Amino acid sequence: MRIQIDGIEIPAMPEDTILQAARREDIFIPSLCYSDPTEPTHSCRICMVEVVEGGIGRLVASCAYKVKDGMEILTDTKRVAQIRRTMLQLMYAEAPENPAILTLMERYQVASEPQFSNKDGQCILCGLCVQTCKKLGSAAISTVSRGTTKEVNTPYGNPAMSCIGCASCANACPTKCIEVSDSEEGRTIWNKKFDWARCEKCGAIVGTTKHYALANGMEPIICPDCRQRGITDLFAATLGE
Amino acid sequence: MKEVVALEHENTKDIKEILGKYPHEQRHSLAILQQVQKEYGFISPEHLTAISFYLRVPVSEIFSIATFYKALSLDKKGRIIIKVCDGTACHIRGSATVLEECKRALNINEGETTPDGLFSIEVVNCVGSCAMAPVVICGEQYFGNVQTGQSSTIITEAKKEAEAHE
Amino acid sequence: MSREILVCCGTGCLANGSQAVVDEFRSVGADMDVEIKPYIKKVGCNGFCENGPIVTILPDHITYYKVRPKDVGDILQSLGGEPVERLLYEDDNGKRVHSREENPFYATQLKIALRNTGIVDPANIEEYLQTGGYLGLKKALSMTQSDVIAEIETSGLRGRGGGGFPTGKKWRSCFQVESDVKYMLCNGDEGDPGAFMDRSIMEGDPHSVLEGLIIGAYAIGAHIGFLYIRDEYGLALTHVQAAIDDARERGYLGRNILGSGFDFDCEIVRGGGAFVCGESSALMASIEGKVGEPRVKYIRSVEKGLFDKPTVLNNVETLANVPYILTHGGAEYAKLGTEGSKGTKVFSLVGKVNRTGLVEVPMGVTLRELVFEIGGGIPGNGRFKAVQTGGPSGGCIPESLMDIPIDFDTLKEKGSMMGSGGIIVMDETTCMVDLARYYVKFLAGESCGKCTPCREGLRCMLEILNRICDGKGEMADLDLLETLSYTATQASLCELGKTAANPVMSTITYFRDEYEEHIKNKRCPAGACTALIEFTVIPEKCKKCGICAKNCPVDCISGDKNIPYVIDQQECIKCGNCKAKCPFDAIVSE
Numbered sequence: 001m002r003i004q005i006d007g008i009e010i011p012a013m014p015e016d017t018i019l020q021a022a023r024r025e026d027i028f029i030p031s032l033c034y035s036d037p038t039e040p041t042h043s044c045r046i047c048m049v050e051v052v053e054g055g056i057g058r059l060v061a062s063c064a065y066k067v068k069d070g071m072e073i074l075t076d077t078k079r080v081a082q083i084r085r086t087m088l089q090l091m092y093a094e095a096p097e098n099p100a101i102l103t104l105m106e107r108y109q110v111a112s113e114p115q116f117s118n119k120d121g122q123c124i125l126c127g128l129c130v131q132t133c134k135k136l137g138s139a140a141i142s143t144v145s146r147g148t149t150k151e152v153n154t155p156y157g158n159p160a161m162s163c164i165g166c167a168s169c170a171n172a173c174p175t176k177c178i179e180v181s182d183s184e185e186g187r188t189i190w191n192k193k194f195d196w197a198r199c200e201k202c203g204a205i206v207g208t209t210k211h212y213a214l215a216n217g218m219e220p221i222i223c224p225d226c227r228q229r230g231i232t233d234l235f236a237a238t239l240g241e
Numbered sequence: 242m243k244e245v246v247a248l249e250h251e252n253t254k255d256i257k258e259i260l261g262k263y264p265h266e267q268r269h270s271l272a273i274l275q276q277v278q279k280e281y282g283f284i285s286p287e288h289l290t291a292i293s294f295y296l297r298v299p300v301s302e303i304f305s306i307a308t309f310y311k312a313l314s315l316d317k318k319g320r321i322i323i324k325v326c327d328g329t330a331c332h333i334r335g336s337a338t339v340l341e342e343c344k345r346a347l348n349i350n351e352g353e354t355t356p357d358g359l360f361s362i363e364v365v366n367c368v369g370s371c372a373m374a375p376v377v378i379c380g381e382q383y384f385g386n387v388q389t390g391q392s393s394t395i396i397t398e399a400k401k402e403a404e405a406h407e
Numbered sequence: 408m409s410r411e412i413l414v415c416c417g418t419g420c421l422a423n424g425s426q427a428v429v430d431e432f433r434s435v436g437a438d439m440d441v442e443i444k445p446y447i448k449k450v451g452c453n454g455f456c457e458n459g460p461i462v463t464i465l466p467d468h469i470t471y472y473k474v475r476p477k478d479v480g481d482i483l484q485s486l487g488g489e490p491v492e493r494l495l496y497e498d499d500n501g502k503r504v505h506s507r508e509e510n511p512f513y514a515t516q517l518k519i520a521l522r523n524t525g526i527v528d529p530a531n532i533e534e535y536l537q538t539g540g541y542l543g544l545k546k547a548l549s550m551t552q553s554d555v556i557a558e559i560e561t562s563g564l565r566g567r568g569g570g571g572f573p574t575g576k577k578w579r580s581c582f583q584v585e586s587d588v589k590y591m592l593c594n595g596d597e598g599d600p601g602a603f604m605d606r607s608i609m610e611g612d613p614h615s616v617l618e619g620l621i622i623g624a625y626a627i628g629a630h631i632g633f634l635y636i637r638d639e640y641g642l643a644l645t646h647v648q649a650a651i652d653d654a655r656e657r658g659y660l661g662r663n664i665l666g667s668g669f670d671f672d673c674e675i676v677r678g679g680g681a682f683v684c685g686e687s688s689a690l691m692a693s694i695e696g697k698v699g700e701p702r703v704k705y706i707r708s709v710e711k712g713l714f715d716k717p718t719v720l721n722n723v724e725t726l727a728n729v730p731y732i733l734t735h736g737g738a739e740y741a742k743l744g745t746e747g748s749k750g751t752k753v754f755s756l757v758g759k760v761n762r763t764g765l766v767e768v769p770m771g772v773t774l775r776e777l778v779f780e781i782g783g784g785i786p787g788n789g790r791f792k793a794v795q796t797g798g799p800s801g802g803c804i805p806e807s808l809m810d811i812p813i814d815f816d817t818l819k820e821k822g823s824m825m826g827s828g829g830i831i832v833m834d835e836t837t838c839m840v841d842l843a844r845y846y847v848k849f850l851a852g853e854s855c856g857k858c859t860p861c862r863e864g865l866r867c868m869l870e871i872l873n874r875i876c877d878g879k880g881e882m883a884d885l886d887l888l889e890t891l892s893y894t895a896t897q898a899s900l901c902e903l904g905k906t907a908a909n910p911v912m913s914t915i916t917y918f919r920d921e922y923e924e925h926i927k928n929k930r931c932p933a934g935a936c937t938a939l940i941e942f943t944v945i946p947e948k949c950k951k952c953g954i955c956a957k958n959c960p961v962d963c964i965s966g967d968k969n970i971p972y973v974i975d976q977q978e979c980i981k982c983g984n985c986k987a988k989c990p991f992d993a994i995v996s997e
Contacts, residue, residue, distance in 0.1 A: 042703045043857045045898045059897050064703045079897065083860070086894040090863035115887055116867045124859070139299035143698070143856070145308045146681070148866045150856030155289065155304035162299065267696035271679050275638070302697075309698040309855075310679025312638045328600030329795065329831045330757035332845055341982050345960050366682060366849075367600035368639050370419050371757040371829075372456035372764045383422030386457065389987040390958065 001069035006076065018062035018073055019047055029075055030084070030104055032091075032174045033126035034063040038135050041127040046087055046104070050074045059083070081108070089113040095122040098175045122177035125150060129169035129178060138162045141169060141190065159192035165208035199223035255280065256288060260295045267298050270306055274313050283317040319354040319361035321380045321399055323347070328367025330374040339375050340364060342392040359403060360396070410445035410486060412436075413463040414474075415525060417452025417610050418642050420459035424475070428460050431476040435483055445486065451611015451646075453525035454604075454765030455512055458496070463525075468506040472496055499783060512762045512781060517743070519751045520567075520604075520727040521767045524611030529646050532653040535614040541659055543730030547622045548667040552582055555626040559729070561737030563749030568594055568685070568722030569800065569826045570902075571748075571815040577719055581627040581709040584717040588631070591624035591673075592713065592720040594690060595636035595643065598682035599798030600849065602829035604753040604765055605723035609636065609643035612727065613650035617673075619726030621659065622733060624671045627719050632673030635690050638680050648675055682799075682853035686901050687720045688712075689855065700855040701901035722827070724753055744770035748814035752825070758794075758832040761786050775809040778832055789834035793917070797826030799846045799853075800906035802913025803839065822913045824906070838935035839918040840925050844872035846910035854903060861904030864895040868911060875922065877938040878929035885915060885922060934996045937981040941997070944985075946971040948993035955985035955994060 003012045005027050012021035022029050033044035040063055047062045052072040059079060074080070088108065091101050093116040101124075105112070125143070129152060133141050140163035144153050154160040165187050170178035181188040186195045187208055194208035204223040206212055212221055222230070259276045263269040270292065277288050284307050293300040307313050325331075325340045340362075344350060347360050354361040370376045373385025377392060379399050384391070414420075414429045432447045439445075445464075453461045458472040462482065471482065471494035481491045495503040496510045507513045527534040535541070547555045560575030581589065593616060597605035608616060616634070624632055634651075636644050651673065654660045662670045676694050683689045684699040691713040693699040712718025728750060732740045741749045748770040754777065757763045761783035768777070774794060778784065785791050793803040802823035804811075811817050818825050833842070851865040868891050871884045892908030899905045915922060924930050931939040944955070944964075949971035956964040956972060963979050966972030974985065974994075986994040 041857065042900060043859070045859050045900070048898055060705070061703060061900075065705055082890075083894045083898045086864075086890055087859055087898065090859055090867065090894075093867070094859075094863060113887070115871065115884070116863075117870060125856070125862070127857070134299075139301050142299075142301035142305040144305060146683075146698070146856045147850075147852045147854040148856065148862060148869075149852075150862065155300055156286065160301065162301075268694060270696040271693065272677065275677060275679065296696075298696075305698055306679075306696075310681050312678070312680035329798070329829070329845070330601045330763075332600075333758050333831065333833060333837050333842075335983075338983055338987075341980075342960075365639070366598065366680075366853075367602070368418075369597065369603035369606040370422060370456060371601050371603055371755055372454075373419055373422065374757065374763075376422075383418065385419065385422050389984050 001067065003067050003069070003071040003073065005073045012067045014067075016067045018049060018051075018060075018065050018067055018071075021067055022062065027075075029062050030107075031063055032100070032124065033128055035128055035132070035172060038128065038131035038172070040064065041131065044087075044091075044124065044126050046084060046091070048080060048083060050077045050080055084108060085110045089116055091124050093117060094119050094124045095175045095177065098122050098177075100175050122175045123152060124175055125152065126174060127152075128172045128174065132168050132172040136166070136168055138164055138166075140164075154190050154192075157191065160190060163190055163192050164210040164214050165189055165192065165194035166211045197221045199226055201226040256291050260291065265296060267296050270296055270298065270303065271310065274303075274307055274310075278313050282320075283314050285315075317354070317358070319359055321359060321403060322361045322363055322378075323396065324363050324365045324368070324378040325351075326366075326368045326370070326374070326376040326378070327364050328371060328374070328376075330371035331367070331376055334374040336375045338389065339377060339387050339392050342390070343377070343396065346393040346396045359400070410443075410467075411448055411465040412445045412482075413448050413450045413465065413526070415451070415453045415459055415461040416449040417456070417459075417524075417607060418640075419452060419456025420461060421642070423456075423459045423473075425460035427476050428462065428474055428479065431479040432483070435479055439483070443486065445483075448528050449530070450526060451524045451529045452607035452765070453507075454521065454607055455762070457763050461525075462494075463507065464490075468508070470496070470505070470507040470510065511783065512764065512766070515772075515776075515781060516767050517751050517769055518767050519731050519740075520608060520615075520724045520753050521765065522612075522731065523615060524607055527612065529611050529613055530649055532614060532650070532657060535612070539734060540614055540730070541618055543733035544618050544621055544625075544659065545665060546733050547625055548665055548669060552626050552628065555622065555733070556582060558732060558737040559626070562728075562732045562740040563737075563744070564725065564728055564732065564740065565748060565815060566722055567724035567728070567752065567827070569599070569797070569824070571825060574721065574725055577709060577721075578623060578626050580707070581717050581719045584710055586628075586717050588714075588716045589627055589629035590713045590716055590718040591620055591627060591629040591632040591671075592690070592694075592718060593620050593632070593634040593726055594685060594687070594720055594722045595634055595640070595647075596678050596682075596685040596690060597637055597640075597723070597827060598685045598853075599800075599827045599829050601757050601795075601831045602755050602798060602827045604755055604828055606640050606643055607765055608723050608727050608753075609640065610646050613643075613647045614654065615727040615730060616647070616723050617650050617654055618659070619721070619729035620673065621664070621671055622729050623719060623721060623726065624673075625669050627717070629719070630670050630672070632671065633676050633694055633713075634673060635676045635678060635684070635694060638678040644675065644677060651675070682849075683855045683901075683903055686903055688901070690720065691718065698855070700857050701903070703900060724828075745812060745814045747816045752813070752828055754813075754828045754830050756782050756830050756832065758830075759785055759789055759834040759837070760832040770814045771812040773810050773812055774804060774830075777813070777830065778809070782832065785832070785834050789836070792833045792835050792837060793839070795823075795831040795833065795842065795910070796829065797824040797906075797909070798829050799850050800824060800902065800909055801826045801829075802909045803833075803842070803917060805917045822916060823909065836933055836935065838876075838931050838933035839914040839921050840872065840875055840931075841933075841935050843911045843914045844869065844876055847872055847907070850903065850907045854907075855901075858898075858900040858904060860894045860898040861900070861907060864891045864899075864904070865907060867891055868908075872911075875925050876931075876936045878925065878936075880922075880926040882923075882926055884926065885919075888912075888915065940981065941976055942974055942979060942981065942983070942986060942994055943997075944972050944974060945993050945995060948991055950991050950993070952990070954988050954990065958984045958988045960984065 010025040031047040042064045049062045050057045092112045096118045140160035196205045197209045197212040462471045462474045564574040565571045689699040689701040753767045963975040
């Protein structure tokens, strides 16, 4: 099927959301809480666009709204610009001076609103960390409480039994606000300390011991490079020089 | 990785009875948590682990549920909870004054418990008795049309009754 | 002749001691002769709770108010003769009236949803059957599903919980979806502060809701149902459970209902204290055992709802109307109300009004009639200021608009909405800025917190409103409130966020002068915002009785029998005790 974004006609697949179709064609629609591999939360709302159906414009979240053949989408109407502006100001207050937010503010020429008081921390509650951890099977973190006191944490803020220290949550975070402390000895994340799993052959760090064990059980710890070398050595030995 | 759950902990010795009444399905999480709340007056870390294990739902998600719903509490509440209704009808008929009186009578703030563990004060959402605003619930008893000075009397009476039962 | 004495045992009257009245009747009545001994019956909420405990004598149709155990002897002695004058209701002309129907509060009401509350014993299915109960279900089961839906479509019934969505259309959409598994749900999570009509129906006539649910399930093709009932409604939970057990025993629930071949059963799910769970997708998430976070609804619940199956969710009052529509016909129901809003609506008339309680009237009655005729106007020397309709999703209606006929569409046009039917009456002592702040504070705590425009929008709106009420506001704050309101309305994920701005915007629209007074002159005209008011004794009016000083919790009032009392402004905590207790109106707050 074909749809129109800001007057440009592009192809789209059935079951596409507006955001997916746009991204495939490199058309930019801002978004902070969407990531292909995880369950979407539709929570940041910065991806909202206007869809014209039957002559009437309607604001929808492009990460959630499915495309229809011939759909007309506008990403920069007055309405969209206005709500986007306010939401970026609100997100700035949640994550003051955060590069990801500042980049978007610069793109859309939005200045911060001093009357929106700054919160502590840099979390915009997009939920990507929680969804990522859940998808990977650990579910060590979750959203806690509700309303204006909602936050992301481990139960009681204590080291979580099921956390393996993989830091996938930190990688997924759009504002990079999850603290990961890496040193020679190990890693600290979500108040939990981890030891490094080091390659038996070359000593390189391959991850935390818990992460490695979850992925590879009791197998000896070998880094990808040494594993590869091991395979080529084996070939050489079997096939002869 | 299996977690060994210490079901013999003092906070969980009867939880098996509660859990046993429900199938191992997530949809019973709220009902189970409410039963635990009713039995123990709060929900402990051991409770959360036991429920997580029983329902095969991650502890973090049970924790999320326990902190989302205000009928559930992670802190132990007083034996008698004074609930001051702050529904709209009660609000415009002076619930703020009623609350201040309760706070003064017990010398604690809303959400707190007296040092002897006897009373807690909570501000609650509309309890549906709007025609009798402002409303205070002391334990299980409803008081409507609460006048100035009446809240401290209600609390004094409740204190006397509680002490008589000890 | 056999007499019945109906004692109201709804939550309100129970709080006022009606159980003790029942016990006294039973104990004193036990000694009476069998021929004249009345049957003592516990009935559900009469909806006039401030005047309870309410007692009705049948077949004489005499209703007594504020009955205490000590009045029981007099009542029993009066049976068959002159009623006990002092316990009768005094109408607006000072006349003592006998029956409920002569009481101006009830006189113009037309009870359909409330047809049985206050009349039947809710714990007794026999009484429900005697008033025509379950005849609607019998009729429905003899019709095709499509015809049952057509009856509801003809009636014009629209959702009574707040959405106002046409019930017939909802049922029709779900009926058309092919699926082996469908769910029929009842929304008993009445969370709007100031509304208690669903509580009253669930406590006083639970079978009417159950019957409506079963009929709906049949119509859409669902075999499993859930009734989601608010955690705080203990009595409603008990009565509905008892009704389910009795209905099952009699064959109105379960397999092969009344021999029709239709199977349906249901269970109660108890809420956990979350207003947002009244939102349909949050309610379904809660039933699934998750946090009550709403989801986007581009795919509607009638196609994919509870556990991703086709689901219909209806409000308690909506369902209570259904059996009536089946037995009397949709066309009959559609004769009542307005063009766009058919039938009757139960309103909870509360706040600064003489007669507070539940009022069921046809749609189209004006607000003025509701507040001044049925409600008897503002108590004391108060002056009417506004009504708030639709709870935290609604807005205020000032005096100038009181003649609009109430229906779903007229209220929306004026920046408010019907919501679940709460009508909060306010007088000149209510500060409209404080009211807006109250609603925003409520929503800030009740919001699920998932989406930015609602969560952060409410956080910032609350900060701004707090500043204004503390006398630290600026005129630019009003523009900011408008901006935040616009964003919340346009960009929020669910209706909680989308309507959160209504109380703020409607008070700014109709009472902008009050906001400006707070900002420019640091003054609260209603005398409510404690940061901006001072309690002072008017020396000329002070009779030097000292009652104020005795009741001051911080001992900041000084004086004696020779000099007028004076309040120390530095120490005063603005509790208002002195003003409330002064017998001479000598203390003012401004």
